[in-house]
Each structure stands twice: as structure tokens, then as C-alpha cells.
Amino acid sequence: MLRNRILGIALAVGITALAHLFSSVLPTLGTALLALVLGVLLRQVITRFEPFSAGVVWTEKYVLETAIVFIGFGFEIRKFSHIGFSTVLVILLSIIAVLLFSLFLRKILKSEDSNVFWLLGIGSAICGSSAIGATAPIIRAKQEETGISMTVINLLGLCGMILLPLLASALSLSHLQTGIYLGGILQSVGHVVGASFAINPEVGEFATLVKMCRVAFLAPFLLVLYYIFRKNNDGTKIKFPLFIIFFLLAVALSQVNIFNASGLKFLSKSGDVMLNVAMAAIGLKINLKSLWSISGKAFKVGLAIFLLQILIFTCYLLF
Numbered sequence: 001m002l003r004n005r006i007l008g009i010a011l012a013v014g015i016t017a018l019a020h021l022f023s024s025v026l027p028t029l030g031t032a033l034l035a036l037v038l039g040v041l042l043r044q045v046i047t048r049f050e051p052f053s054a055g056v057v058w059t060e061k062y063v064l065e066t067a068i069v070f071i072g073f074g075f076e077i078r079k080f081s082h083i084g085f086s087t088v089l090v091i092l093l094s095i096i097a098v099l100l101f102s103l104f105l106r107k108i109l110k111s112e113d114s115n116v117f118w119l120l121g122i123g124s125a126i127c128g129s130s131a132i133g134a135t136a137p138i139i140r141a142k143q144e145e146t147g148i149s150m151t152v153i154n155l156l157g158l159c160g161m162i163l164l165p166l167l168a169s170a171l172s173l174s175h176l177q178t179g180i181y182l183g184g185i186l187q188s189v190g191h192v193v194g195a196s197f198a199i200n201p202e203v204g205e206f207a208t209l210v211k212m213c214r215v216a217f218l219a220p221f222l223l224v225l226y227y228i229f230r231k232n233n234d235g236t237k238i239k240f241p242l243f244i245i246f247f248l249l250a251v252a253l254s255q256v257n258i259f260n261a262s263g264l265k266f267l268s269k270s271g272d273v274m275l276n277v278a279m280a281a282i283g284l285k286i287n288l289k290s291l292w293s294i295s296g297k298a299f300k301v302g303l304a305i306f307l308l309q310i311l312i313f314t315c316y317l318l319f
Contacts, residue, residue, distance in 0.1 A: 008055020008281070012063075015039050015280035016273075032279045033161065033198040039283020040158070049287075056284045064190050064278035065243035068208075070271030071193065072250030073264050075205060083209055087180055087316075091213050094184065094312045095221075098125040101308055105301050115141040116298050119149035122225075124305045127215045128153050128188025134218065138225050152302040157191035158286065160306070165199055167310075177317050179206025184313045185306075189215065189244075194279045197272065215244055 019034035026034065043049070102121030106114055118139055123132040129150045136146045164185060168178040179196060183206065186192045192211040197204030254264055 005055035005058050008052040008057070008284075009059050010055070011042075011052050012039070012056060012059045012277050012280040012284065015042065015284070016276045019276065019280065031198075031276045032194045035276050035280040036158070036161065036194060036283040039280040040286050041283075043284045043287055052284070056281045059281035060278060060285055063274050063281065067271045067274035067278055068189055068193060069243055069246045069250050070267050070274065071197075071204075071208070072247040073254045073259070073271070074201070074268030075209070075251045075254060082176055082206065083180070083213070087184075087210065088213055090312070090316050091184060091210065092217065094309060095125040095214065095217055097312065098305055098309060102301070102305060105304065109297065109301075115139050115145045116149055117301060118225075119145060120152060120298065120302045120305060122221065123149055123153040124156075124187055124302065124309065125214070126218050126221065127211070128157060128191065130188065131218055134222055135225060138222065139229050148298050149302075152298050153187050154282075154286065155299075156302055156306050157187045158282075160186050161191050161195040164310075165195055171314070171318065173317060175200070175202045176206050179203045180210050181207075181313055181317060183207035183210025184214070185309045186211070190278065190282060193275060194282075197275065212244070212247070 015038050016031070016035050019031045019038055022034050022038075023031045046052070099121045102117045102124075106117035115136075119132045119135060119141060122135050123129065125131075132146060132149050132153065135141070141149075164182055165178070168181050173181055178199065179202075182196045182203070183192050186195060186207075189208075189211055192207050193204065196207030250267075253259070259267070
């Protein structure tokens with residue numbers, strides 16, 4: 001198994017090393033974002049990707065999840081108070097608004113691919129591909145519907161990782177506001193962590209706290225969805241992303257003086273390094289040529305939802 005994956009893992013590590021070198025020339029972009037962009041660019045010129053595929057897929061999933069867990073060791077619980085109850089309320093309201101908007105679009109467009117609207121809604125509202133993967137078996141989504149939804153979400157997430165930090169800067173948002181902005185809008189945990197820590201660690205911590213607040217609503221949503229679709233459910237088990245539990249455990253352990261300050265810093269920095277490698281793998285999974293096969297309607301729906309989220313959090317932070 002390691003032999004099948006070694007080429008893809010090595011490629012992601014090599015891209016990360018190259019991104020680290022470039023980051024000294026372009027410090028404002030950061031290693032994580034540079035690794036992502038380099039991964040995307042390199043993917044387009046590799047004519048035979050099969051030897052790398054297994055390792056890239058493994059790196060994108062497991063190294064990213066491990067990175068997020070290790071980053072949890074650098075968190076300070078007291079910073080939750082900086083987010084405030086009003087932000088939590090806006091997060092909840094934005095999730096509800098996105099889901100209702102998705103169902104509204106399904107009704108007015110009268111699409112046969114009704115499951116895609118559910119998947120795009122939950123993927124945008126909570127945690128990207130993880131939420132889509134957890135939702136798909138409950139609503140009996142077809143593999144094509146799941147694939148299209150994940151592709152749209154990840155494409156928009158990639159665009160958001162580049163554009164939203166620039167928009168936050170143009171709006172003159174503070175570090176806390178930028179964290180709320182990125183954590184409240186970007187689709188997956190990986191998108192949020194990659195974009196926010198590329199700015200600076202403080203923004204990264206705030207953004208990840210906001211994102212984890214969104215993720216906390218996944219389990220209640222799945223229970224509600226199970227109740228709605230229970231008559232059509234075939235008993236398939238719901239897979240909850242376990243790395244979230246380990247992340248919360250890492251945060252908890254970092255508060256009780258089990259590790260000294262240098263130990264916590266080492267674990268947190270290890271998470272940063274693994275995150276950069278995972279960002280390279282995410283870039284390597286994006287084949288721009290294959291995007292032409294995306295359903296135009298699905299992309300338009302995903303984009304409309306994305307713009308709604310931007311509008312909600314822009315209004316919240318500025319007004």
C-alpha cells in the first residue's frame with residue numbers, strides 16, 4: 001500500500017518544499033496558498049497522473065485531517081470569547097438561510113437533479129466535501145450527483161481561498177473580522193485553514209474557531225435530514241468526520257498543562273507543515289480540463305449560494 005502511494009506523497013512534499021522557497025520571495029501569499037496554486041498548475045501538465053493518484057488522494061484526506069488535529073494544540077480556548085454570541089447566531093442563521101435558498105432554487109428551477117441542491121446547500125453551509133459525503137447516503141444521492149457537488153464546492157473553495165483574503169483586505173477588516181469572514185464563508189475546513197493561516201496565525205485561529213462552530217451544526221442537521229428522509233433510508237450508517245472529535249480533544253489537552261509551551265508549539269508547527277503538504281495534494285486533485293464536464297446549472301446554483309454567504313457576512317461585519 002505504501003509503495004502504491006509513495007509517488008503521490010513524494011510529489012506533494014516536493015511541491016511544498018518548492019512553495020516554501022517561493023514564500024521567501026512572496027511572503028504575503030504564504031506557503032499553504034503557494035503549495036495549492038503550484039499543485040493546480042503542475043496537475044495540468046502531468047499527462048499520466050495514475051502513478052501519483054493513490055498517494056495524492058491519501059495525502060489530501062489523511063494528512064489534511066491529521067494537520068487539523070495537530071493545529072488544535074495551538075489553540076487557546078479563551079479566544080472563543082472574542083467571537084461573541086452574535087457571531088454564533090449569525091452562523092446559525094446563515095446555515096438556515098443557505099439551506100432555504102438552496103431549496104428555493106430547486107423549486108424555481110424545477111430541476112430533475114433535486115439531490116444536487118441539497119448537497120450544494122449543506123456543502124456550502126457547513127463543511128464542504130465532508131458534509132456532502134455524510135449527506136449523500138441519507139438522501140440516496142447518485143454517485144454522479146455527489147461527484148458534481150463536490151467538484152463545484154471545491155472549485156468555488158479554491159476561488160474563495162484566493163479572492164476572499166483580498167476582499168477582506170479591501171474592506172479593511174481586522175484580524176478578528178477577517179477570521180470570521182473566512183471561517184463563515186469558505187466551504188471546507190481545509191479551505192478555511194489554508195486561506196486563513198496563509199495570512200497569519202491569529203487570523204487562522206479565529207477562522208478555524210468560526211469554522212468549527214459551523215461544523216458543530218453538522219450532527220444536528222444530519223439527524224433532522226435523517227428524520228425527513230427516514231422512509232426512504234436503507235439503513236446506511238452515517239459517517240461523521242472523526243478528525244473533528246480528535247481536533248476538539250487536542251484543543252482540550254492543550255488547556256490542561258499536559259504539554260509545556262515548547263511542546264505545544266512543536267505540535268502546532270507540525271500541523272502547519274502537514275497542512276502545506278495537504279494543500280499541495282488538494283491542488284493536484286484539481287484537473288481544470290475535467291471542469292468542462294460540470295453541470296452548468298449546478299455551478300450556477302453553487303455560485304449563487306456562495307455569493308449569498310459573502311453578502312450575509314459582509315453585511316454583518318460592516319453594518
